[in-house]
Amino acid sequence: MDDYVANFPEDTVNEILLRCPVKLLLRFKCACKNWYALIKTPKFIQQHLKKNRSPLQLLIYDIGDIDDDSCPMTLISEENSQTFLGMQDLIGYVDGLFLMYGQINSAALWNPATREVRSLHLPSPIIDYSPNFGLGIDPLTNDYKVVYFLHYKAAVYSCRRDSWRVFKIEDFDKPPPFDKEVRRTYGTAYLNGNYYWLLINNNISTILLFNFGREMFEEIEGPDPDPKSPYVYAFGMMLLDDSIAILNKKMVEKFYYDIWVMIQPGVWNKLITFQCFPHFISCYDSSLILVTRASRLFSYNIRTNKTRYLGFQHSCLKDDAAFGYSGCGVFYYKESLITIKQQEDGELDH
Known part of the structure; x- marks a missing residue:
C-alpha cells in the first residue's frame, strides 16, 4: 500500500484527504504509514476542520429518567451506541467537541467522531444543584476551555494548562453577575469565543456572557418587555446568521413565537414573528428541531417557513x-479529528 501511494504527488494526496469525512480518515490511518503520520499531525487536523465539507451529523442521546441520578446517558442515533454512566446532559459543539456532565464532580470532554473521552474533575463538589456549564475556545491560543458557575462559585478549566482556575471575589471589580438571586437558565449558545446563558427572573431576561480569551464574565440586558404583549416569555436561545x-x-x-436578534451588547431587534408546532427540542442554523406525536424528528426553517x-x-x-428540557437531546454538528487525549508531557494533543 505504501509503495502504491508513493506514486501520487504529496500535495494531491493531501488535498484529497482533507476533503474526506472523519470516519473514512480513521480507516485510512490503518491503511498506510505515511497517511497515519499525516492525519495525526496538528496542522492536518486544523486544515481538515476548515476544508472538510461533509454534511452535518445528527447526534441524539437519551438521558432516561432525569430524576434518577443512576441513569446513564446513551447515544441512540448510531448503530453502535455509546453509554456513559453518571452522565446526564450534553452541551456543544465546538470544533466537533462536546462537554458531558452529570453526577457529583462528573464531567468530560467528548469527540463522538473519534470516540475519545477526556475526564475532568471539578475543583469542588457540587451537591445541591446542577451547575451551568460552558464550552469554548480561546481564539488567540486555540486553547479549549470549560467554565461553570453555580451561585457563589465559578471556575474555568484550560486544556493546555490541564488545570482549573477558581474565581475569587477579588477577581471582580463589582459583585460577580452570577452572585445574585436564583435565576433559571432557559438556553445557551456559543459564538466567537464567548459563551452565553439566557437567565430569567420574574419574566425579565438577562444574558450572562463568559469570554474564554479574557476569562471574564459579563452581564448583558435582554430585550425590553413589550407593554403591548404582556403575555410573552422567553422560551429559548439560538444562533441565527452568526448572531x-x-x-x-x-x-x-x-x-406564535417572536425572535429577537442581538445587534450589539444590550441592543436587540425583533426579527420575525411566526407560527409553528410547540414541541421544540433544539436548533441549528436558521432551523428549529421539533418532535411529533409519532416520535419523529422534523426541522422547521424560520426563514423559508x-x-x-x-x-x-x-x-x-x-x-x-420543552425547548432544551427533554429526556432526549438533539444536535446537528460538524465532525472533526480534534483529539483530546492527554499526552505524557501534560499538553493536549490538538
Whole structure:
C-alpha cells in the first residue's frame, strides 16, 4: 500500500484527504504509514476542520429518567451506541467537541467522531444543584476551555494548562453577575469565543456572557418587555446568521413565537414573528428541531417557513418536550479529528 501511494504527488494526496469525512480518515490511518503520520499531525487536523465539507451529523442521546441520578446517558442515533454512566446532559459543539456532565464532580470532554473521552474533575463538589456549564475556545491560543458557575462559585478549566482556575471575589471589580438571586437558565449558545446563558427572573431576561480569551464574565440586558404583549416569555436561545437570538413564546396566540436578534451588547431587534408546532427540542442554523406525536424528528426553517423530516424516529422522543428540557437531546454538528487525549508531557494533543 505504501509503495502504491508513493506514486501520487504529496500535495494531491493531501488535498484529497482533507476533503474526506472523519470516519473514512480513521480507516485510512490503518491503511498506510505515511497517511497515519499525516492525519495525526496538528496542522492536518486544523486544515481538515476548515476544508472538510461533509454534511452535518445528527447526534441524539437519551438521558432516561432525569430524576434518577443512576441513569446513564446513551447515544441512540448510531448503530453502535455509546453509554456513559453518571452522565446526564450534553452541551456543544465546538470544533466537533462536546462537554458531558452529570453526577457529583462528573464531567468530560467528548469527540463522538473519534470516540475519545477526556475526564475532568471539578475543583469542588457540587451537591445541591446542577451547575451551568460552558464550552469554548480561546481564539488567540486555540486553547479549549470549560467554565461553570453555580451561585457563589465559578471556575474555568484550560486544556493546555490541564488545570482549573477558581474565581475569587477579588477577581471582580463589582459583585460577580452570577452572585445574585436564583435565576433559571432557559438556553445557551456559543459564538466567537464567548459563551452565553439566557437567565430569567420574574419574566425579565438577562444574558450572562463568559469570554474564554479574557476569562471574564459579563452581564448583558435582554430585550425590553413589550407593554403591548404582556403575555410573552422567553422560551429559548439560538444562533441565527452568526448572531445571538432569543426565542419568545406568546401565551395568548397559540403557537406564535417572536425572535429577537442581538445587534450589539444590550441592543436587540425583533426579527420575525411566526407560527409553528410547540414541541421544540433544539436548533441549528436558521432551523428549529421539533418532535411529533409519532416520535419523529422534523426541522422547521424560520426563514423559508418549511418543515423537513430528518429521517429519525425513536420511542424516547416525546412530543411533550420543552425547548432544551427533554429526556432526549438533539444536535446537528460538524465532525472533526480534534483529539483530546492527554499526552505524557501534560499538553493536549490538538
